[in-house]
Amino acid sequence: MLEYLVSALMVGVSAPVAYKVRFLDGLGTLTACILGLAVGFTMGPVFLGVLIIFLTVNSLFTKMGYVKKALLGAAEPKGGARTWRSVVANGLSATIFAVLSILFYRQILVVGFMSAIAAASADTASTEVGLLSGSKPRLITNLSSVEPGVSGGVTALGLVGGVIGAISIGIIGLYVVHAIYGFPMLRLLTSNDPFIPTSGITRYALAISVGGFCAAVLDSVLGATLQAKYVCRVCSKKTERAEHCGVKSTLVGGIDHLDNDTVNVLATFLGAVIGVLVFLA
Ligand SMILES: [Zn+2]
Known part of the structure; x- marks a missing residue:
């Protein structure tokens, strides 16, 4: 019972703060x-x-x-405040594994949960750090030069960001969890938790980091291939939006309506599955 109250309290405190500092918009919160x-x-x-x-x-x-990103036209809209679509894109896969963890074999699903978070972390870190790169991104599929912010474009700095994003969840996240479980004052909170790491923590950290980084790479591959690419009928600009200048854009590549958020969900889910497979290997 105590852990339910604490969880509700954590959400009840952090959500309004996230809204207040504009990390999230209303529906995103x-x-x-x-x-x-x-x-x-x-x-x-x-x-x-x-x-x-x-x-x-x-x-x-x-x-x-x-x-800097706003000048490049590649920044997230609304001053960086995340919309509900963005929250779902980053958090849905982890939540699916969390809910499954009470139904099935738990420790493996915990690896899936952590890998999904590492995946979203690696993807965000590689995208955001990559946008700051001085060199022009290249398309992950055929290495042709593309504009910054174009889905599927990667830079060396972005890939380094992805590795850091994945490993930070894989190692730091797991060691923090491990430390908290070992902390007597907090045992009350963790008594019913499905995951009690005792040994082999390196195996968990490795699986989660690999799953996370693979997801970031997959995100770029899917972004370069399946993600919808359009040309505006009015201003003739290349765009990733189905609508531009108030009219429906022309599809010139990928699958219609398969946008960046959908690619995110697919990539984080696949990353979580890869993490589980690495853990089992
Ligand atoms: Zn336009």
């Missing part, structure tokens, strides 16, 4: 509350804490270099 409660009530407050820390770091990355 509501969506984050729903996903946060689902994670808190299934995996307990410790893992909810990992998720909240990730979302905070994630938002800080988005805010980082906002002015």
Whole structure:
């Protein structure tokens, strides 16, 4: 019972703060509350804490270099405040694994949950850090030069960001969880949690880091191939939006309506599955 109260309290405190500092817009905050409660009530407050820390770091990355990115026209809209679509894109896969963890074999699903967070973390870090790169991005599929912010474009700096994003969740996240489980004062909170790491923590950290980084690479590959690419009928600009200048754009590549958020969900889910497979290997 105590862990439910603590989880609800964590969501009840962090969500209004995230809204107040414009990490999330209104609907984004509501969506984050729903996903946060689902994670808190299934995996307990410790893992909810990992998720909240990730979302905070994630938002800080988005805010980082906002002015420079705004000049490039590649910044997230609304001053970096995340919409409900963005929250779902980053958090849905982790929540699915969290909910599954109370139904099935738990430790493997915890690896899936953590890998999904590492995946979203790696993707955000590589995208945001990559946008600050001085060199022009190249398309991950055929290495042709593309404009900054174009889906599927990668830079060396962006890939380094992806590795750091994945490893930071894989190692730091897991060691924090491990430390908290070992902390007597907090045992009350963790007594019902599904995951009690005792040994082989390196194996967990490795699986989660690999899953996370693979997801960031997959995100670029899917972005370069399946993601919808349009040309505006009015201003003739290349765009990733189905609508531009108030009219429907012409599809010139990828699958219609398969946007960046959908690619994110697919990539984080695949990254989580890869993490589980690496863990089992
Ligand atoms: Zn246009």
